Amino acid sequence: MSCKRLRENVLAAGAALTLAFSAAQAAAEDLTILSLGGSYQENQSQYWFKPYAQATGVNVKEAAGYNFAKLRVMIQSGNVEADLVDLSADSVNALAKDGLLEPIDWASIPESCKAGVPAEMRNPYAFPTIQWAMVMAYNTKTYPKGPKSWADFWDVKAFPGKRGSIGATRPPIEQAAMAVNPGSATLYPFDLGKAFDKLSELGSNIVYSDGYAQVVQFLADGEVDMIVIPNGRMVPLIAEGKPVAINWNQHLRFPNFFVIPKGAPHAKAAHKFLNWVCEPKTLALLARPTNYGPINTDAYQFIDKDVAPLLPGNPATAQLGRVADTGWLGEHRQDIARGWARLGAR
Amino acid sequence: MAATSSRSRAGTGGRFPVFLTPVLIFYAVFFGYPLLRIFWQSVSGDDGFTLVGFRMFLEEPAYWMVLLYSGFLGLLTLAITLVCGYAVAYWLVTLEKNWAVVLMAFVLIPFWSSGLVRTYAWLVILGRQGILNSTLMHFGWIDTPMPFIGTNTAVVFALAYYLLPYMILSLYSVMNGIDKNLLLAARSLGASPMSAFRHVFVPLTRPGVLAGSYMVFMLGIGMYITPAMLGGPNQTTLPLMIAIQINEAMDWTFAAALSVILLVITGAMQLMANRFLDFDRLWGGAK
Numbered sequence: 001m002s003c004k005r006l007r008e009n010v011l012a013a014g015a016a017l018t019l020a021f022s023a024a025q026a027a028a029e030d031l032t033i034l035s036l037g038g039s040y041q042e043n044q045s046q047y048w049f050k051p052y053a054q055a056t057g058v059n060v061k062e063a064a065g066y067n068f069a070k071l072r073v074m075i076q077s078g079n080v081e082a083d084l085v086d087l088s089a090d091s092v093n094a095l096a097k098d099g100l101l102e103p104i105d106w107a108s109i110p111e112s113c114k115a116g117v118p119a120e121m122r123n124p125y126a127f128p129t130i131q132w133a134m135v136m137a138y139n140t141k142t143y144p145k146g147p148k149s150w151a152d153f154w155d156v157k158a159f160p161g162k163r164g165s166i167g168a169t170r171p172p173i174e175q176a177a178m179a180v181n182p183g184s185a186t187l188y189p190f191d192l193g194k195a196f197d198k199l200s201e202l203g204s205n206i207v208y209s210d211g212y213a214q215v216v217q218f219l220a221d222g223e224v225d226m227i228v229i230p231n232g233r234m235v236p237l238i239a240e241g242k243p244v245a246i247n248w249n250q251h252l253r254f255p256n257f258f259v260i261p262k263g264a265p266h267a268k269a270a271h272k273f274l275n276w277v278c279e280p281k282t283l284a285l286l287a288r289p290t291n292y293g294p295i296n297t298d299a300y301q302f303i304d305k306d307v308a309p310l311l312p313g314n315p316a317t318a319q320l321g322r323v324a325d326t327g328w329l330g331e332h333r334q335d336i337a338r339g340w341a342r343l344g345a346r
Numbered sequence: 347m348a349a350t351s352s353r354s355r356a357g358t359g360g361r362f363p364v365f366l367t368p369v370l371i372f373y374a375v376f377f378g379y380p381l382l383r384i385f386w387q388s389v390s391g392d393d394g395f396t397l398v399g400f401r402m403f404l405e406e407p408a409y410w411m412v413l414l415y416s417g418f419l420g421l422l423t424l425a426i427t428l429v430c431g432y433a434v435a436y437w438l439v440t441l442e443k444n445w446a447v448v449l450m451a452f453v454l455i456p457f458w459s460s461g462l463v464r465t466y467a468w469l470v471i472l473g474r475q476g477i478l479n480s481t482l483m484h485f486g487w488i489d490t491p492m493p494f495i496g497t498n499t500a501v502v503f504a505l506a507y508y509l510l511p512y513m514i515l516s517l518y519s520v521m522n523g524i525d526k527n528l529l530l531a532a533r534s535l536g537a538s539p540m541s542a543f544r545h546v547f548v549p550l551t552r553p554g555v556l557a558g559s560y561m562v563f564m565l566g567i568g569m570y571i572t573p574a575m576l577g578g579p580n581q582t583t584l585p586l587m588i589a590i591q592i593n594e595a596m597d598w599t600f601a602a603a604l605s606v607i608l609l610v611i612t613g614a615m616q617l618m619a620n621r622f623l624d625f626d627r628l629w630g631g632a633k
Contacts, residue, residue: 069592094596162474162493167579168590207496208578214469223474223495337595338406341587344579345411 029058031269034071034082037064040232040290044086047285048277056276058269068094071261075100080263083270087259089326092126095259101125102260102267104274113278116298126257127274129283130292133231133312133321134174134254136247142225150179150250153226154198156205161225164218167208168340171199172228174324178250188325192332196339219244230254231312232291251321253312255295287311384609388602399603409587413607416583419498419505419573420566426506427562428555431513435554438514439521450518453511461508465575468504469495472576496578504572509565513558520554560619564612584608 033049035041041064053060063082066074068091074080075095087095095101104127106114114122121128136153138146139161147159153175165172176198177190199206207224209215216233218224220242231251237244258277260270277283283294284302293311294300300308300315308314312321329336388399403409434453438446456464471477472494479491494500524547532542570585577583584604591601 067593068596069598072596168574168582168586169594171579204493204496207493210574214575221473221475333595334597334600337587337590337597338408340579340590341406341412341582342408344415344582345408 029056029266029269030061031058031084031266031273032061032063032082033084033086033273034063034066035086039236040292041086043286043289047289048282052273052276056272058273060273071095072098072100075261075263078263080261080265082261083264083266084273085259085261086129087126087257089126089255089257089324090330092123092257092259093327093330095261096123096125100262102262102264104260105271108271109275109278112298113275113280113296116280116296118295118297121255121295123257126259127278128255128257128295129277130286130290131253131255131295131312131323132292133248133251134228134324135231135234135251135321136175136226136249137219137229137234137244138226138247139219139222140243140245146245146247147226148247148249149182150175151182153228154179154202156202159226162223163202163206164215164224164227165206165208166210166212166215166228169210171196171208171336171340171343173199173336173339174252175228175250182250184250184252184322187322188328192335192339196343200343231310235289235291248317248320251312251317252324253293253321254324254326256292381609384602384605387598388606389599391599396599399597399600400607402600403603403607409604412582412587413584413611415581416567416585419501419581419583420563422502423505423509423566424559424563426502427510427513428559430506431510431517431558432551432555434510435514435517435521438518439524453514456508456511461571464508465504465572468500468507468576472500472503495576496581498577498581500576501573501581504576505566505569508569508572509562512561512565516558516561517551517554520551520557524550556619556622560615564615568608568612 035044041062045062049060049062052058066085071085071087071091072095074082092101103124106122106124109127117128136147136150140146142161143159147153147155152159153163173192173195174187174190176195177187178184180194180198181187181190207218209218212229212233215224215227215229216237219227219229220237231246234244234246258270258274260267264270278296280294280296280298281302283296284299286292287294287299287303288307291307291310293313294303295313303311309316389395389397391398438449441449469476473479474491474493474495476494478494479488482488483491528546528550529542532546533539537545567583568585569583570589573581573583574586574589585608588601588604588608591597591604595601
């Protein structure tokens with residue numbers, strides 16, 4: 001076969017394939033959602049993704065286990081495999097800055113979905129879903145009179161015992177800053193050097209781990225008695241009846257978003273899903289199993305009285321903490337990494 | 347290592363081995379090209395060419411400490427594995443062949459499970475409520491649990507445990523090829539057992555010692571999971587800092603610069619090793 005003939009044949013076959021593929025697409029709409037895995041995604045799947053697929057006939061595929069680096073490479077390379085991604089606020093800022101996110105069509109979002117979303121959460125590139133809180137959790141047997149503040153967390157005389165936190169990936173610098181200056185309203189901006197000084201004060205009284213799962217395991221095993229942890233991570237321990245409690249004072253809330261990556265193959269399908277999932281009643285379904293709070297305040301109408309107090313951002317505890325300034329944190333990533341290296345070099 | 351042996355074969359035979367072409371292409375595409383990209387990434391910032399990544403390293407003594415600590419960890423691990431590995435390998439070659447094979451299998455068994463699992467096992471052993479602490483407390487040797495996790499002790503122990511088989515294998519392959527009659531000859535000429543061991547056996551194991559040391563040191567300074575899981579901020583190694591830069595600080599220029607620094611150091615060591623090591627002799631056994 002001549003070279004030219006071969007090329008023509010290949011082109012023809014390619015065209016036929018493309019046609020066949022687009023025909024299949026028209027038959028059943030595809031939507032690939034990339035989330036954070038674990039029990040969080042299991043609940044998302046059970047209460048959001050699968051019901052949506054059943055209600056609309058859309059072929060919803062799920063993926064899990066990404067980190068920011070992989071996600072950025074995926075979008076930059078143009079080989080985008082996800083239509084919707086569950087993302088933290090600081091990652092939203094970083095990706096939006098690099099122009100790697102599709103804008104959210106807020107005009108098409110139903111009015112019933114928008115009413116309860118605070119104005120500052122209406123990000124042009126991200127749709128807010130839930131918020132989690134970085135809290136203090138402690139062993140109630142070791143500390144019957146529980147610690148009340150980050151100053152107590154640092155007070156190893158009044159509260160002897162080991163502390164736990166994740167280390168390199170997210171050292172507890174804000175908590176250290178609040179141990180020095182308790183007013184959480186005036187937390188940002190703070191002096192990173194002083195925060196790391198405070199962190200080094202704890203010395204061997206704090207055990208750093210590589211991931212949150214390990215931090216929680218350490219508290220469950222009695223390896224440590226006091227930890228810095230996202231509140232949802234405590235749900236299984238509390239359900240098992242372990243002697244642990246959460247201190248909501250000086251907590252920090254972190255919103256999570258759905259974003260559509262630039263070049264997503266089914267951006268329209270992703271928007272349709274957003275218009276469905278955004279209803280307060282739907283958002284509320286995740287509250288009981290995950291203990292993560294809806295950002296849409298209207299969702300609280302659909303949340304039981306026994307669950308509401310456990311959620312970040314609920315009226316009872318919201319005043320005890322604040323929303324983290326992820327923009328400020330994002331700008332100081334390199335300084336935080338350098339501070340961690342210096343902490344080790346002391 | 348593959349490159350070394352192919353080069354020496356080509357040197358003696360003189361003809362390019364055509365059957366290696368697929369492998370070479372594979373290496374060029376999936377190893378050579380990404381490596382070049384890392385070099386490129388290390389000097390490219392938002393506005394084109396930059397040396398900011400290397401400057402950041404040079405300007406911050408904390409990063410030098412991270413590098414020094416990686417080297418210190420490699421050397422300490424090397425010393426421990428060399429002492430332990432030498433004893434074990436010597437014992438193995440003195441055993442009857444059948445026993446040596448069985449025991450060699452025990453040396454290799456740890457390779458059946460992943461490094462992550464084996465590191466996790468150390469968490470269970472060294473934890474505050476771990477096996478070691480509860481044993482020590484049971485016998486009343488200590489009153490309160492010792493803090494092992496987050497210390498050099500934990501990282502060095504786990505690292506030495508992880509890398510010991512590499513040392514044993516290197517030493518064993520060389521020791522196994524040493525003619526025992528040489529030792530007997532030394533004895534018959536009046537050398538004491540100790541002196542025959544020191545002046546005849548030990549010098550003959552030199553290629554194994556060098557190769558094993560080289561391998562353990564290289565793997566030791568590049569190890570990620572052990573210091574990540576068992577160490578604290580004081581156990582931050584260069585690979586850990588590279589990971590932090592990629593995932594947390596999101597400064598890929600600096601991450602690439604750190605990678606290049608690590609690569610240059612290991613490359614320099616490789617060149618030095620090539621001068622002192624005869625790989626053909628090592629893999630073929632001592633003659």
